């Protein structure tokens with residue numbers, strides 16, 4: 001089941017690229033899967049997806065070489081296990097604030113003895129060339145989102161949770177939680193310092209670092225900054241930008 005493109009980037013010491021999927025349609029996902037990123041993330045938190053559309057979208061990603069990640073709607077074990085059984089290769093859990101919450105997230109992703117994941121990897125084991133149960137505990141990626149003031153305060157404890165693979169910064173929520181005037185602006189010193197603090201903790205615990213941005217202008221900077229996973233934009237954002245440009249061509253005539 002594991003599509004290794006993202007892992008190959010990391011093994012080569014490179015940033016893995018990614019974009020978010022919010023439109024609940026497999027064909028849109030297929031179009032996104034044909035582009036040159038290493039992975040895609042189904043956004044179950046803010047995207048308009050339900051389980052049925054998510055399943056079809058995971059199938060659409062499987063027609064490509066992209067690694068399929070899911071941003072969970074919340075830290076809920078039944079949702080976590082459903083997404084993994086449907087074939088998610090890694091999960092990004094929103095709004096974690098404590099080590100206990102993070103440990104619960106990681107345990108829900110791991111089979112015993114490391115965790116409490118129940119066995120029934122339906123679609124996940126279909127594409128596995130090895131015993132899925134053997135590999136899943138090692139290969140399913142777990143990213144804890146750091147996107148509140150409280151998470152920032154407790155980031156060292158969160159990072160120390162056994163089995164966690166990475167910290168993922170949500171710069172929009174983090175800016176709001178910190179009361180910053182500028183939203184998700186990585187050039188704004190208070191946000192920049194918060195991001196760097198998370199990165200430093202991640203590095204000291206040998207964790208991967210991920211971040212989302214909606215701004216094309218920030219992408220190369222984030223890659224140069226050393227993030228392991230840089231997620232840029234959403235299918236809706238790209239559709240909207242294309243449509244705005246397309247419609248504007250008519251107006252040029254008047």
Ligand code: 3PY
Pocket residue numbers: 147169170171172173174184212
């Ligand atoms: C945030 O910036 O808050 C996010 O959740 C980005 O995905």
Ligand code: MG
Pocket residue numbers: 094147170172173
């Ligand atoms: Mg967020």
